[in-house]
Amino acid sequence: MLQRPARAISLLIAALLPSAAFAEIDRGDTAWVLTSTALVLFMTLPGLALFYAGLVRSRNVLSVLMQCFAIAAAVSVLWVAGAYSLAFGDGGGAQAFIGGLEQAFLKGMTADAVYAAYPNVPETVFLMFQMTFAIITPALVVGAFAERMRFGAMLLFSLLWLLLVYVPVAHWVWGGGWLAGMKFLDFAGGSVVHINAGVAALVAALVLGNRRGFPQQPMPPHNLPTTVAGAGMLWVGWFGFNAGSAVAANGAAGMAMLATHTAAAAGCIAWMAQEWLKFGKPSVLGLVTGMVAGLGTITPASGFVGPSGALVIGLLAGTVCFWATQIVKRRLQIDDSLDVFPVHGVGGALGTILTGVFGAAVLGGVGHPDGRGIAEQVGVQVVGVIATLIWSAALTWAILKVVGALTPLRVTPEEETEGLDIALHEERGYNL
Numbered sequence: 001m002l003q004r005p006a007r008a009i010s011l012l013i014a015a016l017l018p019s020a021a022f023a024e025i026d027r028g029d030t031a032w033v034l035t036s037t038a039l040v041l042f043m044t045l046p047g048l049a050l051f052y053a054g055l056v057r058s059r060n061v062l063s064v065l066m067q068c069f070a071i072a073a074a075v076s077v078l079w080v081a082g083a084y085s086l087a088f089g090d091g092g093g094a095q096a097f098i099g100g101l102e103q104a105f106l107k108g109m110t111a112d113a114v115y116a117a118y119p120n121v122p123e124t125v126f127l128m129f130q131m132t133f134a135i136i137t138p139a140l141v142v143g144a145f146a147e148r149m150r151f152g153a154m155l156l157f158s159l160l161w162l163l164l165v166y167v168p169v170a171h172w173v174w175g176g177g178w179l180a181g182m183k184f185l186d187f188a189g190g191s192v193v194h195i196n197a198g199v200a201a202l203v204a205a206l207v208l209g210n211r212r213g214f215p216q217q218p219m220p221p222h223n224l225p226t227t228v229a230g231a232g233m234l235w236v237g238w239f240g241f242n243a244g245s246a247v248a249a250n251g252a253a254g255m256a257m258l259a260t261h262t263a264a265a266a267g268c269i270a271w272m273a274q275e276w277l278k279f280g281k282p283s284v285l286g287l288v289t290g291m292v293a294g295l296g297t298i299t300p301a302s303g304f305v306g307p308s309g310a311l312v313i314g315l316l317a318g319t320v321c322f323w324a325t326q327i328v329k330r331r332l333q334i335d336d337s338l339d340v341f342p343v344h345g346v347g348g349a350l351g352t353i354l355t356g357v358f359g360a361a362v363l364g365g366v367g368h369p370d371g372r373g374i375a376e377q378v379g380v381q382v383v384g385v386i387a388t389l390i391w392s393a394a395l396t397w398a399i400l401k402v403v404g405a406l407t408p409l410r411v412t413p414e415e416e417t418e419g420l421d422i423a424l425h426e427e428r429g430y431n432l
Contacts, residue, residue: 025112026120029248033125036244040132043237044139045072051230051288052143055338058222059419060147061429067142067151071158072135078159079131080106086163087170088115088130096178099171117176118247129244130170137166137193143338144201145208148416151424153409157399161200165395169196169388183369184384185359185377187256188245190300190352191388198345199392201336202328207400208409210335212416224284231288235264238295242302252366256302260295263302263314267294270318286322289343293321296344297351301358305365309358313351321347349385356381 049068053061075083082104089099103109106127113123138158145154170192172179179191186192211219221227242260246253271290272282297317298310305313324342328334336342356378359365368377403409410416415423422428 024114024119025122026248029120029250030122030125032249032253033121033129033244033247036240037125037129037132039237039240040129040136040244041072043234043241044068044132044136047230047233047237048136048139049230050226051234051292052146052338054223054225054227054230055143055221056146057219057419058430059421061222061421062425062427063151063420064142064146066425067154068139070151070155071139071142074155074159075135075138075162076131078162079127079134083134083163083167084127084130087134087167088175090176091171095176096181097171098168098177099175120248126247129247130174133189133193133241134162134166134170137189137197138162140193140197140340140344141200141204143340144205144336146337147420148208148211148410149204150408150411151420153403153407156407157204157403157409160399160403161396164399165200165392166192166196169391172387173384179384179387182380182383183372183377184380185304185355185369186300186352186384187303187355188242188299190297190348190355191384194296194299194344194348195352195385195388196348196392198341198343198348199389200396201340202334202345203393203396204400205334205336205341207397207404210333211337212413214335215329215333221285228284228288231291235291235295238264238299242299246303252303255306258307259302259305259310260298262307262310263294263298263317264291265294266311266314267291267297267318267321270294270315271322272318274319274322289325289339290318290322293317293343293347297321297347297354300348300352301355303366304355304359306358306363308364309354313354313358316354317347317350320350349389352385353378353381 045068049065052064052068056064082101085101085103086099089101089103091097091099109123111122111124115123115126118126138161171177173184173186173192238260239257243253243257246256267290268287271286271293275286276282294314294317298313301309301313321343324346325339328336328342357363357374359368359377360374361367400409411420411423
């Protein structure tokens with residue numbers, strides 16, 4: 001009985017307070033975005049870390065795990081220090097291109113503060129959710145130069161890349177920048193995450209050069225069960241990645257989850273079918289790679305398309321990305337070690353463009369902004385793809401050249417033969 005007057009007084013105070021921010025926060029939405037944040041971090045640690053670790057040779061397994069964990073820690077600090085503010089802050093006269101530093105070190109952020117675009121959740125939750133995207137994107141790039149890049153050079157490159165490549169593109173698309181002004185559609189990161197990381201991976205593979213012995217020497221994965229375990233974690237975590245991008249527990253999140261799962265399943269089947277037809281046998285590596293291709297390709301479209309559109313996008317992802325890997329690795333002989341560009345770069349571009357097709361109401365999507373037709377929206381999508389591609393390629397090349405001038409990018413031939421685990425970290429993944 002004594003609790004009732006106290007509760008009545010607190011409610012009266014809340015009602016009298018002008019524009020109390022916490023009154024706008026929705027508990028259900030907040031709970032879902034908190035859950036999604038944990039799921040997306042789970043994608044990197046341990047999902048992507050294990051997925052990549054199983055794909056390299058045994059003498060480099062710890063180096064890949066180390067890189068993923070170190071990126072997660074370093075990017076988190078950088079995000080708090082200023083990267084979040086640059087991505088989502090008000091850039092004043094430069095707003096079309098980049099945000100400002102008014103929230104550097106999260107100045108003035110309280111438990112009840114909200115981000116203007118999503119007043120239904122606390123800004124701390126939105127910030128954390130976006131942090132997990134910032135973590136996984138440079139971690140994806142690691143797969144391109146696995147087994148040959150120095151740890152210090154990798155860490156410096158990743159931090160500079162986050163600030164100079166990821167942050168501007170995130171602002172263009174999600175922070176009120178020029179692509180957002182064009183009504184460019186990217187629900188969960190086709191351009192910001194996948195094209196960005198895929199193109200950077202291709203440039204990094206070209207700048208560092210092939211691993212010793214590639215392509216003549218076979219370099220099979222050393223532990224496929226580890227890769228499959230990581231792939232399963234990625235599949236589950238991707239529900240937070242895509243459905244969480246609705247930033248609400250609503251029908252858009254539900255449809256995004258359904259589209260995500262449908263495309264992942266279709267990507268598995270399509271890749272397996274291509275591999276079966278070409279080589280006579282399906283492989284578990286092909287199955288899980290097809291899943292990742294389906295997930296990456298549906299990412300930009302997940303909140304805009306219906307189940308039928310997601311099914312077609314997944315089937316196209318498994319087919320197109322499979323042939324992209326054959327071209328990059330076999331014909332061009334570019335040693336993108338873990339196929340980051342053909343899966344994420346090609347898949348991200350394909351999905352971003354197809355968003356302009358299957359997002360149309362006539363094809364079961366939610367409909368395009370301002371009643372646009374398919375051709376007009378596809379044109380906007382192509383502009384976003386090209387802009388991201390050019391920005392990522394040019395800045396990645398420049399960053400690698402600057403880092404290379406400060407410290408060697410690549411380990412010595414002797415260290416590469418010995419393995420990065422011992423050469424760089426004085427540890428072994430397996431003591432048998």
